[in-house]
Amino acid sequence: MADPPPTAQAPADPSLFERLAIGHIKPVVASPVTLVIFGGAGDLARRKLLPALYNLYVDGLLPAQFAAVGVGRTQMSDDAYREAAKKGVTEFSRRPLDERSWETFARSLFFVAAGLEDARSFASLGARLDVIEHERGLPGNRVYYLAVPSTLFVPTVGSLSAARFVARGADRQPFARLVVEKPIGRDLASAKAIDDEIAKVFDEAQIFRIDHYLGKETVQNILVLRFANSIFEPLFNKQYVDHVQITVAEVDGVGTRAGYYEEAGALRDMVQNHLLQLVTLVATEPPHSLDADAVRDEKLEIIESLRPIRGADVSRSVVRGQYGRGHIMGEPVPGYLEEDGVAPGSRTETFVALETYVDNWRWAGVPFFLRTGKRLPKRASEIAVRFKSVPPVLFNADPDGRLDSNVLSIRVQPDEGFALLINSKVPGPRLRNYPVTMDFRYSSTFGASTPEAYERLLLDVMNGDATLFMRRDAVEAAWRFVTPILEAWAGSPATPLPSYAAGDWGPADADRLIESTGRQWRTL
Amino acid sequence: MADVVTAWRRSAPAHIDRDLSALWRETGRDGAVTRAVMANLVIVSSLSPEQTIESEIADRPVIDEVSLKHPSRVIQLLHVPSEHHVGGPDESLVRVLTWGPANARYGVEQIAVRARCTSASLPSIVRGLSLGSLPTIVWWTDDLSRSTPLHDIMTMGRQLVFDSRRWQSAHAGARVALTVARRAPHLDLRDVNWRRLVPVRQALVALSKAGHTSPRTWRLEHRAGESVLAWLAAGWLVARDAAVFGDVTIRPFGRDSSDILTMTGEDDAVVVRMDDSCVEAAHRGSGVPLVLAVRREEASDAVASELKDLRRDVCLHDVLGVLAHFTAPGFAG
Numbered sequence: 115m116a117d118p119p120p121t122a123q124a125p126a127d128p129s130l131f132e133r134l135a136i137g138h139i140k141p142v143v144a145s146p147v148t149l150v151i152f153g154g155a156g157d158l159a160r161r162k163l164l165p166a167l168y169n170l171y172v173d174g175l176l177p178a179q180f181a182a183v184g185v186g187r188t189q190m191s192d193d194a195y196r197e198a199a200k201k202g203v204t205e206f207s208r209r210p211l212d213e214r215s216w217e218t219f220a221r222s223l224f225f226v227a228a229g230l231e232d233a234r235s236f237a238s239l240g241a242r243l244d245v246i247e248h249e250r251g252l253p254g255n256r257v258y259y260l261a262v263p264s265t266l267f268v269p270t271v272g273s274l275s276a277a278r279f280v281a282r283g284a285d286r287q288p289f290a291r292l293v294v295e296k297p298i299g300r301d302l303a304s305a306k307a308i309d310d311e312i313a314k315v316f317d318e319a320q321i322f323r324i325d326h327y328l329g330k331e332t333v334q335n336i337l338v339l340r341f342a343n344s345i346f347e348p349l350f351n352k353q354y355v356d357h358v359q360i361t362v363a364e365v366d367g368v369g370t371r372a373g374y375y376e377e378a379g380a381l382r383d384m385v386q387n388h389l390l391q392l393v394t395l396v397a398t399e400p401p402h403s404l405d406a407d408a409v410r411d412e413k414l415e416i417i418e419s420l421r422p423i424r425g426a427d428v429s430r431s432v433v434r435g436q437y438g439r440g441h442i443m444g445e446p447v448p449g450y451l452e453e454d455g456v457a458p459g460s461r462t463e464t465f466v467a468l469e470t471y472v473d474n475w476r477w478a479g480v481p482f483f484l485r486t487g488k489r490l491p492k493r494a495s496e497i498a499v500r501f502k503s504v505p506p507v508l509f510n511a512d513p514d515g516r517l518d519s520n521v522l523s524i525r526v527q528p529d530e531g532f533a534l535l536i537n538s539k540v541p542g543p544r545l546r547n548y549p550v551t552m553d554f555r556y557s558s559t560f561g562a563s564t565p566e567a568y569e570r571l572l573l574d575v576m577n578g579d580a581t582l583f584m585r586r587d588a589v590e591a592a593w594r595f596v597t598p599i600l601e602a603w604a605g606s607p608a609t610p611l612p613s614y615a616a617g618d619w620g621p622a623d624a625d626r627l628i629e630s631t632g633r634q635w636r637t638l
Numbered sequence: 639m640a641d642v643v644t645a646w647r648r649s650a651p652a653h654i655d656r657d658l659s660a661l662w663r664e665t666g667r668d669g670a671v672t673r674a675v676m677a678n679l680v681i682v683s684s685l686s687p688e689q690t691i692e693s694e695i696a697d698r699p700v701i702d703e704v705s706l707k708h709p710s711r712v713i714q715l716l717h718v719p720s721e722h723h724v725g726g727p728d729e730s731l732v733r734v735l736t737w738g739p740a741n742a743r744y745g746v747e748q749i750a751v752r753a754r755c756t757s758a759s760l761p762s763i764v765r766g767l768s769l770g771s772l773p774t775i776v777w778w779t780d781d782l783s784r785s786t787p788l789h790d791i792m793t794m795g796r797q798l799v800f801d802s803r804r805w806q807s808a809h810a811g812a813r814v815a816l817t818v819a820r821r822a823p824h825l826d827l828r829d830v831n832w833r834r835l836v837p838v839r840q841a842l843v844a845l846s847k848a849g850h851t852s853p854r855t856w857r858l859e860h861r862a863g864e865s866v867l868a869w870l871a872a873g874w875l876v877a878r879d880a881a882v883f884g885d886v887t888i889r890p891f892g893r894d895s896s897d898i899l900t901m902t903g904e905d906d907a908v909v910v911r912m913d914d915s916c917v918e919a920a921h922r923g924s925g926v927p928l929v930l931a932v933r934r935e936e937a938s939d940a941v942a943s944e945l946k947d948l949r950r951d952v953c954l955h956d957v958l959g960v961l962a963h964f965t966a967p968g969f970a971g
Contacts (some may be wrong), residue, residue: 365766443651443766444726444759491765498771515949523771528655535771540946548946550676551772557662559670617762637770 146179146252147576148243152230152270153261154184155195158295160202162326163261164223166568168203171219172212173565175573179253181246184225185239195225208566222250230262231269236277254288257575260295263374267294268311275315284319284578293322293575296387296584297378301600302593309586322575323584327388327495329567329574331556332530334582336395336497337409339524339532346522347400349501350476356519357481359498359636360392362526363490365442367616368464372455380434380466384486386596390417391584392526393482396497397472406581410588417591421471428602431470433612433623434463437489440616447489447616461611464488467624468599469631483628485635489616494638495526509537509547518549523636530564531555643702644734646695651727651751654767658747661734671736671743674709677945678768680795681777682760682788685718691729691752703938705746706737708945710775712746713767717788718754727751727763761790768794775799775945783811793822799944801937802831808869812961819955828944830937832870832954837930838899838912839874841919844928845908850921853903855885861898862890868899873957873964883964 149167151159170176184195200220204211226242228235247254258274260267271292274280280290292312299305312321327333340347349355362384368375375383394413401408423431438449450456450464465487472482501520504510510517521535533551540546556564574582612621619635628635644665649657665671681701685694694716705712729752736745749767753759768774776795778785783805792798798818805811815827846852856875860868868888875881891897901910910919912932920927935943 441724441759441762442726444724444753444755444763446724491762521771529659533771546947546949548676548948549773553673553675555662555673557659557666559666559672617765 145255145576146177147255147257148247148252149180149182149257149259149572149576150185150239150243151182151259151261152185152266154182154225155186155188155190155198156261158261159184160198161206162566162568163259163572164199165203165207166566166572168207168211168216168219169209169565169569170573171222172209172215173569175569176222177576179251181222181224181250181252183243183246184223185228185230186225187227187229189227190225192224196220196223199223230266230273233273233276236273236279240277240279255290256288257291257293259293259575264295264297264299264308267298267308271312271315280315280320282315282317282320284317289320289578290316291320291322291575291578292316293324295324297382298323298589299593300377300382302590302597305590305593309590313586318586319580321586322571322580323586323589324571325387325391325584326567326571327391327526328582328584329569329571330526330530331564331570332524332526332532333392333395334570335532336392336524337398341400350396350499352476352478352480354501355477355480356500356502357483357631357633358393358396359483359485359500360389360396360496361484361498361636361638362388362392362486362495363492363619363638364486364488365490365493367437367447367489368450368453368456370454372453375464376456376460376462379462380464380486380488381596381599385466385468385484386592387584389484389486390420390592390595392497393417393420393470393472393484394588396499397477397482399476404581406579406583407585409581410585414585414588414591415474416472417588417595419472419474419477420595421473422595422598423468423470424598425602428599429606431627432466432468432599433621433627434603435465435487435614435621435624436460436462436611437464437487437616438613440489440614440618442489442491442617449613449616450488459610461608463603463611465490465614465620465624467620467627469627481631481633483633483635485620485624487614487620490619491617492638493528496636496638497524497526498522498636499524500633509545517547521636529555530557531559646692646731646733646750649730649732651730654730654732654749654751658732658734658749661732661747662745665734665736665745669740669743671745674744674746675711675769675772676708677710677772678713678774679704679708679710679777679945680713680715680764680768680774680791681779682715682717682791683779685716685752687718687754689716689718691716691731691750694752695731695750700936700938700941701748702735703936704777704941704945705735705748707938707942709744709746710945711769711772712748713764714748714750715760715764716750716752717757717760718752719757720754721756723755724759725753725755726759727753757788757790760788761794764791764794773797773948777941781805781811782814783807783809785814787814787818789818789821792818792825795822795825796948797826797828797945799828799830799941802829802866802870803863805866808866808961809964811866812873812958816955816958816962819958826948826950827954827958828947828951829870829954830940830944831867832951832957833940833944834867834932835871835874837917837932838871838901838910838919841910841917841928841930842880842901842908845919845921845924848921848924850908850923852880853905853907854881855904856881856887857902858886858888859891859897859900859902860888861895864898865890869961870957871899871901873960874953876960876964877953877956883960 228239394416397416398412401412436450467485499522503519524532531554533553537547538550614621731750773796775797778800781804858868872886899912917930
């Protein structure tokens with residue numbers, strides 16, 4: 115049984131965030147559970163999952179009865195795994211590693227070597243899990259986390275089934291839940307094939323499809339911002355909104371992920387999941403409750419309302435590009451085609467911009483501009499809702515000096531928070547306007563580091579709350595939107611993609627896409 | 639000055655925003671604090687290879703004061719020019735300044751980076767550090783007339799703020815400023831020295847509106863160190879077609895005077911005197927001279943006021959255009 119974390123008590127001088135967290139509404143502590151991480155020695159586990167578990171532990175949110183069991187091909191002792199995990203936590207945790215906390219937390223970490231398609235391996239894994247659960251008083255509730263490439267989803271689930279690890283049904287006790295990471299499939303057909311195979315073993319209510327963007331505090335705050343404040347929601351519609359821009363910019367290049375990225379590209383890697391999920395949150399109708407399916411039903415409606423982009427429309431409404439050589443923060447960086455592991459002449463897109471519409475009553479005619487790319491000037495994700503301009507009279511009468519229109523910008527990362535740009539009179543006798551921002555930042559307002567997305571998502575899986583996870587129908591609807599674009603690209607002439615210098619905001623075609631509508635991309 | 643100034647903290651250039659967030663969190667532990675930010679204020683200075691980042695930023699109170707008066711994300715870019723070195727910042731520091739009572743604190747953030755590199759590397763540094771949703775203002779603290787401005791950075795700015803009092807040569811300074819403005823058509827030029835001429839211009843316009851004929855020839859005399867002010871005034875007369883340059887003479891006072899600038903029109907028909915407190919303008923045909931107060935303001939007030947005005951100062955552009963194109967012998971300011 116895990117010792118209680120030594121730092122779980124209220125600090126002497128708590129910040130506002132900490133005061134809230136220890137107030138009357140206690141966060142839910144998860145049920146006793148065994149978390150089995152396939153790919154337990156991999157990058158995702160080291161950088162995200164294990165640091166998230168450590169922070170949940172320090173925050174007192176892990177159950178007293180808990181075990182995390184890493185599963186991988188490499189032979190490794192529990193101690194060696196704990197040491198590797200400690201390095202990951204030291205490097206990637208949002209809070210510094212505390213030796214006392216680590217010592218007690220590390221007792222709940224284990225490692226089992228197993229091949230994912232090897233029945234004998236799964237038999238020994240089962241035996242080891244039984245021993246761990248018996249020793250730690252765990253009831254056999256299990257979360258199987260597939261932190262492996264999507265090509266291994268089906269074989270792993272097959273092995274789980276063959277080894278009789280899974281009791282079908284969300285209400286069964288002890289429970290079995292499955293967590294899968296995006297991307298699920300490469301297109302609609304392959305996504306359906308994977309989902310069909312998984313559905314043979316797990317009920318939909320047992321499956322948690324992670325899009326880690328949905329675990330970010332700012333993303334969760336979008337619904338609060340819209341539906342807990344009376345001043346915004348009445349304005350979120352075609353009458354007041356000129357357009358919406360969603361940007362997910364990465365400063366990194368393809369790095370060591372060329373093998374994956376060459377097969378994926380920006381449209382599959384980012385648009386099909388992260389960006390479309392952000393669209394749903396901005397555009398959704400208010401759900402009738404915060405019940406997982408009520409929220410997800412409304413989000414599905416939005417994806418299904420997206421105007422399809424097919425055939426000739428693809429070249430008009432979608433721009434792709436590939437980064438060339440350039441500078442990032444002064445440093446020269448190579449172009450995509452010069453990166454290790456990238457095929458000569460590769461036509462994998464590292465940038466996508468598109469214009470789409472949510473064809474429903476609320477948003478009819480309001481363009482949604484989406485943009486994502488690698489090797490852009492900075493790492494920044496933002497949703498910007500630009501409102502319509504005031505009439506060209508009074509303060510907006512000067513044709514050479516039009517007022518900036520109001521913008522509500524929701525910063526997903528970094529610098530999480532939101533800002534409202536409004537025009538204000540500069541103090542003094544002369545009439546001068548200045549665009550000012552009312553700025554909310556999590557860090558300076560709440561005075562504590564906000565939980566990482568994976569902390570919230572892992573906790574929700576353990577608690578069985580699927581609100582922040584993607585349902586099968588939504589994933590497939592997203593593929594239904596994206597697949598025609600992929601098909602049009604596949605049928606286009608094999609000419610080099612438009613290039614943009616690393617450190618620029620994408621190819622010139624992206625500017626033309628939005629400027630042809632009389633609008634401009636925001637610079638982040 | 640700020641109520642609370644956190645010490646400059648070392649930061650890896652790649653982690654500046656992460657470290658700033660940590661600083662804000664620490665600042666927020668003493669009670670909620672609002673980040674005040676109306677603009678990116680980019681201050682570019684040249685450094686010799688021996689100069690350290692700390693020595694350069696140690697004593698710049700006017701920047702802190704401007705931060706208070708026009709809350710900005712201050713980005714001090716300390717550039718060690720190097721023709722061969724292509725790369726990013728080698729050092730960076732961050733800090734937070736806060737003001738106000740405990741229940742209504744606000745603060746600004748400051749970043750200082752030292753980069754030894756070619757000027758081609760600089761735009762990506764500024765792009766990486768500035769908040770794109772806000773106006774970017776470049777504050778040129780060096781003598782613009784002797785600088786090679788970094789045009790790529792200027793094109794990112796909405797305003798270029800400078801003080802022409804620092805110019806060794808009005809002609810050279812105007813040429814440089816105008817070249818920058820031509821390459822960056824959206825950039826507005828703002829000169830805190832030009833700002834000082836506002837009461838002089840108001841007085842002359844008032845005399846003109848009163849129906850007095852404007853002289854065509856002018857004699858301008860100025861205090862030592864104020865030649866550029868005199869040339870700006872001359873340029874303004876020419877730009878508004880009140881004179882031609884050949885009919886304007888400019889010279890320093892040949893006597894002790896409390897005046898900063900005097901402008902005497904044809905046959906003493908108009909006399910304008912500017913000292914530290916007021917501008918007095920008289921026309922021979924009217925009895926009572928016009929008297930306008932000269933704004934008494936700190937350097938930081940002047941800069942902050944210019945930053946608050948995002949309208950294009952068309953008049954200054956015109957004046958600089960006149961000065962830049964005037965090539966008569968002896969026009970050196």
